[in-house]
């Protein structure tokens with residue numbers, strides 16, 4: 001697959017279109033997020049985060065320090081907001097220590113941020129996000145102290161400009177960087193903000209050429225919708241291919257582990273792919289049409305019909321394959 005990475009300047013310009021009018025020059029409004037809608041598919045959305053967590057290496061520490069990560073043994077049960085999925089049990093051996101300061105970039109409603117606190121309950125974990133709706137939900141459901149003596153908090157930040165405000169042992173991001181044009185340009189600064197041996201770990205969707213997302217882009221650029229939506233159909237398509245992430249992060253002096261997985265997801269209910277996309281990729285289009293209920297309904301009906309043809313329900317539900325790209329980059333200081 002080719003790289004879907006798009007430079008920042010393209011963010012406000014129209015995509016390929018037969019429309020000959022002038023390109024948009026004003027910045028687009030931030031998409032309005034709906035935490036409840038997003039959480040409809042939290043099981044499938046959490047799985048890749050657990051797979052990412054499982055690959056995060058231990059931090060170097062003084063020999064014999066931090067003998068075992070008791071957090072991993074389930075010490076955080078009872079932590080406010082910690083949900084059903086259990087994080088993998090990982091023990092930190094002699095000479096290693098668990099991360100004490102963790103940032104979660106694009107934390108959304110905080111449901112995966114809280115898994116960080118579950119795994120490392122004495123850590124101080126901060127989730128950063130741009131969406132007031134997501135931050136309010138995260139704060140309500142998950143903020144507070146953890147039984148291990150750590151805490152979870154959530155702060156507003158635009159990842160396009162975020163720089164580490166203090167040294168972090170671990171910076172993670174799950175399903176968020178695809179919204180941030182030029183995020184690879186921030187890697188050097190983020191890695192610089194890690195403690196020696198610290199890790200930058202992220203996961204981004206890699207399915208933007210799949211029917212669900214290709215059809216959305218085409219519909220937004222179709223004659224009926226392009227005047228209102230042409231800039232909104234592919235606003236989240238800012239990723240590199242795995243080999244490009246590998247080279248960039250290795251160039252920055254990291255021990256780097258990059259891989260991809262396609263999850264064969266089985267979704268249930270009526271129009272489940274539409275319901276999935278309503279939580280994420282559709283946010284910009286829905287935000288742009290928010291003041292026009294009739295247009296919203298008409299647009300959703302057209303998209304729904306396209307999705308029904310692309311993802312017909314089967315005897316066990318609707319199969320919705322989802323490719324994701326993972327990167328774990330450890331500073332090689334020690």
Ligand SMILES: C[S@@+](CC[C@H](N)C(=O)[O-])C[C@H]1O[C@@H](n2cnc3c(N)ncnc32)[C@H](O)[C@@H]1O
Nearest residue numbers: 106107108129130131134158159174175176179
């Ligand atoms: C698909 S959600 C992922 C949420 C969470 N990380 C998870 O895995 O459930 C993407 C999140 O990225 C946030 N986001 C998008 N662009 C952002 C930016 N420029 N700065 C900060 N957050 C951003 C959105 O507000 C949203 O909460």
